[in-house]
Amino acid sequence: MELFKPIVEATVAGDEERCVALAQEVLDKGVDPLQAIEQGYTKGMAIVGDKFSRMEYYLPELIRCADAMKAAMDVLKPHLGKGQDGGVQGTVVIGTIQGDLHDLGKNIVKTMLQAAAFTVHDLGCDVQVRSFIDKAEEQDVDVIAASAILTTTMAYMPDLVNLLSDMNLRDRFKVMVGGAPVTPEYADEAGADGYGENAAEAVETAKRLVQSRRGGA
Amino acid sequence: MSMIGFWDVYKRSETGPFIKEQDFDRQVGTVAGQLAQKHEIRFDPEQVIPADDGLADRMYKAALELFLELGIYCRDTSRLIKFSREEVQWALKHAPTSVTYGQGPDTRIMRQRKIEDSLPPFCLNTPVGCTVAEERFVAMVQSYAQEPLSDTFSSAFSQTVGGRPIKSGTPQEVEAAIWNVVKLREAARAAGRPLIGIHNLISNAEKTDATLAAIQEEFGAHPNDGLGVAAIAEMKADYERMKKVVFLDHKGYNRYGLYGPIMGGYAGGPEATAIVHVAHHFLGLLAFGAQWHDGFPLHLMQGCNSTRDLLWLISVTGQALARNTHLLIGVSPFTAAGPCTEMVIHEIAAIVLAATVSGLHLNLVAVARNKLPERSSGMEARIGSETAHLIAKQGITRKKANEIVKKILGEYESKIPEAPKGKRFDECYDLKTVRPTQEYLDVYDRCKEKLTGFGLEYKE
Numbered sequence: 001m002e003l004f005k006p007i008v009e010a011t012v013a014g015d016e017e018r019c020v021a022l023a024q025e026v027l028d029k030g031v032d033p034l035q036a037i038e039q040g041y042t043k044g045m046a047i048v049g050d051k052f053s054r055m056e057y058y059l060p061e062l063i064r065c066a067d068a069m070k071a072a073m074d075v076l077k078p079h080l081g082k083g084q085d086g087g088v089q090g091t092v093v094i095g096t097i098q099g100d101l102h103d104l105g106k107n108i109v110k111t112m113l114q115a116a117a118f119t120v121h122d123l124g125c126d127v128q129v130r131s132f133i134d135k136a137e138e139q140d141v142d143v144i145a146a147s148a149i150l151t152t153t154m155a156y157m158p159d160l161v162n163l164l165s166d167m168n169l170r171d172r173f174k175v176m177v178g179g180a181p182v183t184p185e186y187a188d189e190a191g192a193d194g195y196g197e198n199a200a201e202a203v204e205t206a207k208r209l210v211q212s213r214r215g216g217a
Numbered sequence: 218m219s220m221i222g223f224w225d226v227y228k229r230s231e232t233g234p235f236i237k238e239q240d241f242d243r244q245v246g247t248v249a250g251q252l253a254q255k256h257e258i259r260f261d262p263e264q265v266i267p268a269d270d271g272l273a274d275r276m277y278k279a280a281l282e283l284f285l286e287l288g289i290y291c292r293d294t295s296r297l298i299k300f301s302r303e304e305v306q307w308a309l310k311h312a313p314t315s316v317t318y319g320q321g322p323d324t325r326i327m328r329q330r331k332i333e334d335s336l337p338p339f340c341l342n343t344p345v346g347c348t349v350a351e352e353r354f355v356a357m358v359q360s361y362a363q364e365p366l367s368d369t370f371s372s373a374f375s376q377t378v379g380g381r382p383i384k385s386g387t388p389q390e391v392e393a394a395i396w397n398v399v400k401l402r403e404a405a406r407a408a409g410r411p412l413i414g415i416h417n418l419i420s421n422a423e424k425t426d427a428t429l430a431a432i433q434e435e436f437g438a439h440p441n442d443g444l445g446v447a448a449i450a451e452m453k454a455d456y457e458r459m460k461k462v463v464f465l466d467h468k469g470y471n472r473y474g475l476y477g478p479i480m481g482g483y484a485g486g487p488e489a490t491a492i493v494h495v496a497h498h499f500l501g502l503l504a505f506g507a508q509w510h511d512g513f514p515l516h517l518m519q520g521c522n523s524t525r526d527l528l529w530l531i532s533v534t535g536q537a538l539a540r541n542t543h544l545l546i547g548v549s550p551f552t553a554a555g556p557c558t559e560m561v562i563h564e565i566a567a568i569v570l571a572a573t574v575s576g577l578h579l580n581l582v583a584v585a586r587n588k589l590p591e592r593s594s595g596m597e598a599r600i601g602s603e604t605a606h607l608i609a610k611q612g613i614t615r616k617k618a619n620e621i622v623k624k625i626l627g628e629y630e631s632k633i634p635e636a637p638k639g640k641r642f643d644e645c646y647d648l649k650t651v652r653p654t655q656e657y658l659d660v661y662d663r664c665k666e667k668l669t670g671f672g673l674e675y676k677e
Contacts, residue, residue: 055518058485060246099385099423101292101449101457104482107242108517151348151374152385152423180520181348181588198518 003031004040007072011044012051014064016071023075033076037117038087041069045115052112053200059108066111090210091119093135094145095127096179097160100153105179105199109145112199113206129160136173142210143194145202148179154186161191174209178202220311221304223462226504229298230291230454241290241297242483245451248286249489252279260487262525265622266532266571268615273536280495280537281305284452289500292455298504305499309542313508316471316545318369318414318441325368325414327509329543330576332536337609338547338569338578340602341511343371345549345583346420347593349642351375355404356651357642360595363408363651366602369416372401373593385423394422394431402437407651415442416471416580425460432470443471446505451483451493454504462505473547474501474510480527481517487526490514494534498544509545511580519633520586521553523564525626532571532615539576547578550601553632555585555592555639557657560629562664565601566673567625573608574618581605584639591641596653600661604673611674624671 003026010018019041026036048065051057057065077086092113096106103125113120121139123131127146136144144164148154157177164170176194177187187195194209196202236244252258256275261267281302288299316327327339342361349357354375362370376382378393398418405413418438419428432438446461448454465472476497478484484493494514501507514531516524522531531548538546550568554560561584572579581601585592613621629636645657665675 053518055481058246058481058489059483059517060243060250060485060489063243063246101455104450104479108482150385150423151346152383152390152421155382155384183588 003029003036007036007040008044008047011041011065011069012047014061014068016068019068019072020075023072026076027079033079034081034084034087037073037076041072042087042117045069049112049115049200049203053198062108062111066115069115087117088119089117089207090143091121091139091141092143092145092206093121093123093132093139093141095123095132095147096125097146097148097153098128098156099126100148100150101125102149105149106147108199109147109178109196109202112203116203118206129156129163132160133164133167133169137169141173142213143174143176143206145176145206147177148182151181154179154181157190157192174213176202176205176209221300221308221503223466223506226298227459230294230296233288233291233296233298235296236290238290238292238295244287245483245493246485246489248283249484249492252283252492253488255279258488258492260526260529264619265525265528265626266574266615266619267529268619270540273533273540276491276495276533276537277541279492281499283492284496284499287452289504290453292449292453298454300503305503308502309544312502312542312544314543316508318416318443318471320412320439320441323410323413327545327578329545330539330578332539332576333574333612333614334576335609335612337606338573339368340366340598340605341369341371341416341547341578341580342367342595342598342602343417343580344373344593345587346372346374347583347587348376348590349373350591351377351380353642353648355400355407356646356648357593358401359404359407359651360646361598362405362410362413364595364599364602366606367413367598369414370405371415371417372397372420374421376590383421390422390424390427391430394419394427395436397421398431398436398438412439414439416473417445418442419444425457428461429464432468438470440469441471443473445473445475445511446501446507447475448497448500451478452496452500454500459504466506472505472507474498474505474507475513476501476510477513477515479515479517480530487530491530491534494530495537498538498546502544509547509578511547511549513549513551513583515551519553520588521551521564521633523550523552523568523629524633525630528567528571528622531568531577532575535572535575535577545578546576547580548572549580549583551583551587553586553636554629555589555637556594556597556642556645557640557660558637559660559664560632560636561597561639562600562661563625563628565597566604566668567622569601569604570608570618570622570625573605574613574615579605589638591643592639594642594645594653596645596657596661607673607675617672621672625668
């Protein structure tokens with residue numbers, strides 16, 4: 001489809017005006033919006049994510065591109081067919097864990113997950129362990145993602161897993177963790193299902209966990 | 218012109234313009250990027266340590282413009298704390314010209330350093346909160362305190378206290394903070410330097426109540442010890458940390474501002490992040506009343522500041538401040554490699570070189586990306602301090618430093634993503650004598666030879 005290439009280019013350029021105009025053109029020409037999302041915008045954001053991982057793009061560029069894609073989604077989503085979800089990969093509740101006010105890493109992972117077509121519920125910083133679980137239940141998410149930048153707050157990660165168990169919810173949600181002091185070994189010790197060393201790895205982990213939760217692997 | 222005090226800052230945090238945090242984060246990147254372009258600030262990979270006074274001055278101008286335009290974001294009220302140019306200039310004019318740490322024979326005075334200064338950097342030596350088993354905590358911090366070139370020292374992070382993990386906001390955090398002060402002073406005594414200054418008494422408590430509970434004479438805090446007060450993210454402050462300012466104002470302990478902008482994060486690339494980093498010094502001066510300033514700019518993906526672009530950032534931000542203010546400024550080297558490796562020595566040498574010729578003091582040193590438990594030792598502080606002293610004494614110029622640093626980069630730059638994690642503290646030191654192993658001394662000797670070949674004269 002001739003429209004998809006310019007959509008990819010506009011997304012990679014972070015050109016919000018052009019992304020929205022192209023979304024309107026998709027509708028005007030009767031192109032399948034789901035195809036435009038998957039083969040245009042999502043593909044473009046995958047390129048943006050790669051550029052970010054290689055530090056060819058920095059966070060401001062990543063955010064600009066994600067904003068441009070979101071503006072186009074707002075145009076296209078009302079026109080998706082019944083039962084179509086716009087190619088949503090999974091649902092994640094994310095936050096920086098109790099006592100921790102640092103949100104850079106969490107925000108990057110959130111943006112990268114959204115760019116990879118995840119629905120993300122962001123609880124912000126200093127999120128009580130119980131609040132992660134309440135939101136996960138409320139939204140029936142696939143994955144609970146917790147971040148910590150401090151050793152003293154990382155210590156709440158095992159509490160999150162333990163509370164899920166005590167509430168008989170451990171099998172219902174996958175848990176992934178990350179952040180500056182968190183190592184793969186610590187993630188294992190804490191009882192998490194997955195770990196992300198960086199944002200790109202976090203997205204891959206989330207995909208794997210969603211697949212696993214839904215019985216794909 | 219009138220003085221701007223802490224309570225003026227506090228008032229503005231309640232009354233300043235409202236802005237959503239997400240919008241502020243975006244503004245940081247936008248404004249810093251625009252100012253980098255306006256002032257023609259460009260990172261040149263061949264000029265890792267630039268000898269360009271014009272660049273340093275443009276950097277300073279851009280940072281001041283950024284600070285005046287953005288102000289400080291107060292996390293608790295979602296309001297901007299803004300300042301006039303006159304207020305910033307007043308604060309700069311009246312900023313401290315020296316800070317005294319320690320007592321008696323271990324009294325040390327930090328003074329301003331200029332570019333290419335022969336005055337050696339003040340060496341605040343510390344494992345930077347490296348996680349360590351409770352039973353090895355004292356030995357690890359002692360290994361820093363006992364180094365003759367350590368002007369002050371500070372803390373590791375004990376995995377447990379009384380066998381219990383430390384969790385923020387719990388009663389255990391208060392217990393752990395008190396334990397931390399007691400054990401730091403115990404380590405000072407074990408090092409034979411009971412009166413050495415502790416520049417950051419508490420590094421294992423996030424909540425201020427725990428910090429304040431622990432800073433007491435009876436636990437081992439001395440009058441010339443101190444505390445770091447951190448900006449929580451790019452150009453942001455919060456009440457939890459500002460509570461410390463009030464306490465410090467009343468008690469008179471030393472204080473420094475702590476700023477860790479992330480290159481690749483909210484600000485953007487090296488140029489924009491450098492502008493934001495310089496602006497953080499105005500934040501610390503005005504909001505925290507910081508006597509001196511410690512930066513730990515980091516690479517978003519690599520979690521260290523030994524990369525080429527971060528070395529440039531360290532150098533050019535140091536030069537900008539050293540040329541345009543009399544602020545006491547420092548940097549915390551963060552390496553990718555861990556202890557007892559050639560790579561960690563090369564990384565330390567490169568960062569120390571960039572910092573020393575650019576007017577900075579040193580907070581030595583976070584290794585193994587400050588992430589891996591047990592991987593930190595006083596040897597890294599020794600390597601950094603000795604290297605800093607010889608660079609200052611040798612009178613190395615920025616131009617020569619640039620040639621040397623590129624040779625050092627050639628030794629490790631490509632290995633950063635897969636840097637060796639190195640050895641554990643108990644593999645680097647004899648725990649009974651708290652002395653480094655011969656193996657580590659030999660690795661250092663080999664590196665000294667190589668670095669001497671590059672132009673750093675390690676000979677006695």
